[in-house]
Amino acid sequence: MSRLPVPLTVIQALPPSTPLDRNQPPTQLIDSFGRVIRDLRLSITDRCNFRCVYCMDPDVTFAPRDELLTIDEHLDIARVAVRLGVTKVRITGGEPALHPGLIDLIRGLAGFNVDGSLDIAITTNGSFLDASTAGRWREAGLTRVTLSLDSLRQDRFAAITRSNATVDDVLAGIEAAKNAGLDPVRVNAVIVRGVNEDELVDLAQLARRLAIDVRLIEYMPLDSAHAWERTKVVPATEMLERIGSVYPLTPIGRDTTSSPATVFRFSDQPANSSGRIGIIASVTRSFCSTCSRLRITADGKVRPCLFAHDEWDIRPLLRTPSDSGALSVPSPVADGGGAERSEAEGVLFPPPRAGEVPSLRGGGGLPSVPNAHRNGTHDSHAPDPSRDAAIARFLADAVYAKTAGHIIDSPDFRQPARTMSAIGG
Numbered sequence: 001m002s003r004l005p006v007p008l009t010v011i012q013a014l015p016p017s018t019p020l021d022r023n024q025p026p027t028q029l030i031d032s033f034g035r036v037i038r039d040l041r042l043s044i045t046d047r048c049n050f051r052c053v054y055c056m057d058p059d060v061t062f063a064p065r066d067e068l069l070t071i072d073e074h075l076d077i078a079r080v081a082v083r084l085g086v087t088k089v090r091i092t093g094g095e096p097a098l099h100p101g102l103i104d105l106i107r108g109l110a111g112f113n114v115d116g117s118l119d120i121a122i123t124t125n126g127s128f129l130d131a132s133t134a135g136r137w138r139e140a141g142l143t144r145v146t147l148s149l150d151s152l153r154q155d156r157f158a159a160i161t162r163s164n165a166t167v168d169d170v171l172a173g174i175e176a177a178k179n180a181g182l183d184p185v186r187v188n189a190v191i192v193r194g195v196n197e198d199e200l201v202d203l204a205q206l207a208r209r210l211a212i213d214v215r216l217i218e219y220m221p222l223d224s225a226h227a228w229e230r231t232k233v234v235p236a237t238e239m240l241e242r243i244g245s246v247y248p249l250t251p252i253g254r255d256t257t258s259s260p261a262t263v264f265r266f267s268d269q270p271a272n273s274s275g276r277i278g279i280i281a282s283v284t285r286s287f288c289s290t291c292s293r294l295r296i297t298a299d300g301k302v303r304p305c306l307f308a309h310d311e312w313d314i315r316p317l318l319r320t321p322s323d324s325g326a327l328s329v330p331s332p333v334a335d336g337g338g339a340e341r342s343e344a345e346g347v348l349f350p351p352p353r354a355g356e357v358p359s360l361r362g363g364g365g366l367p368s369v370p371n372a373h374r375n376g377t378h379d380s381h382a383p384d385p386s387r388d389a390a391i392a393r394f395l396a397d398a399v400y401a402k403t404a405g406h407i408i409d410s411p412d413f414r415q416p417a418r419t420m421s422a423i424g425g
């Protein structure tokens with residue numbers, strides 16, 4: 001039997017970072033606990049062709065289209081975030097492959113990849129991923145892909161996703177992604193008690209057979225039906241026991257310090273073999289203390305934590321004409337209860353207040369990154385240093401207010417109003 005090797009680090013043990021000086025332009029995105037943001041997740045749509053039982057209710061309401069950020073607006077945020085130290089951008093949703101501007105987005109992001117160190121990833125349900133699409137994504141600059149696949153049984157797959165897609169579509173998508181040179185290609189599977197925990201060994205076999213990482217995710221309370229119950233969570237320890245009883249596993253650890261997955265290899269395979277199991281134990285073993293993620297929702301809310309009740313609406317700033325003299329950092333918008341937030345959520349710093357954006361002094365502040373996407377066909381407004389400075393200030397303030405961690409396992413936990421599909425997984 002294998003056990004999770006990583007002891008839980010107590011977030012409060014982290015040294016507080018230097019107090020935020022709002023008179024200085026930010027040079028990195030760092031929260032009040034000293035955690036630095038490296039991983040930006042852009043949700044480019046809240047729409048989806050699936051209605052997964054753990055995610056999206058059939059009668060889900062979508063945001064009006066004009067409230068969704070444009071590709072240019074996502075690129076404005078990403079450009080600034082990369083300047084502030086982000087090294088990985090994950091495109092997600094909803095289903096990002098539904099977005100007609102996806103290729104433009106990937107190309108634009110690739111233009112920020114000045115030294116080749118920017119990872120450009122996507123999470124997709126795989127239903128649109130054929131050889132031609134995978135090739136175009138790769139050619140545009142995508143580096144890696146994660147596909148979601150919760151069951152290998154067609155009847156069950158149909159019941160979970162409530163879609164017309166098939167398991168074979170997703171398997172073909174995995175093959176297409178591998179053939180296109182996307183690397184790594186991973187599979188995400190959400191394990192829900194009474195739904196698919198009896199397929200854990202089959203999913204492990206898939207990892208072995210295709211030589212890919214399969215990541216098993218604990219079911220999180222982010223479904224739009226609000227049907228999540230603690231009893232439906234299959235804990236990481238149980239997942240490992242079930243797989244380990246058939247295929248003994250050897251713990252490897254995390255691929256990077258801030259990676260959400262604890263990774264295991266099959267003990268009977270070589271140490272550097274490709275087929276591995278990753279466990280994302282968001283509920284039973286949260287990894288908040290090393291979190292380096294920042295999320296932008298499809299409608300332009302900045303969310304430092306999946307489970308936060310507070311979020312910051314950056315859309316008005318993105319849509320303020322830069323010559324209007326009105327670029328400012330607006331007050332935060334709570335999605336329903338931020339003010340009543342429990343102390344256990346660990347906010348040490350008040351959320352940002354409305355105020356003028358400090359101008360960049362002496363040309364300092366943001367190192368330069370090319371505005372590559374402006375050379376494309378979707379150039380809606382020219383890049384503007386004062387807008388970029390305002391975006392940087394906005395992101396830095398929101399990140400500084402990032403909470404210590406979530407408290408799913410506590411009786412005080414309240415599910416956020418936003419769902420996984422509306423936040424971007």
Ligand code: SAM
Binds near residue numbers: 093095217221420
């Ligand atoms: N539609 C794409 C897909 O399914 O891959 C991308 C968006 S989806 C919200 C991103 C990831 O979140 C998927 O791997 C999905 O399985 C996962 N997810 C959605 N709801 C979840 C929940 N309640 N608990 C855990 N993971 C969830």
Ligand code: SF4
Binds near residue numbers: 148
């Ligand atoms: Fe759509 Fe992904 Fe949510 Fe499934 S998990 S409903 S594919 S957004």
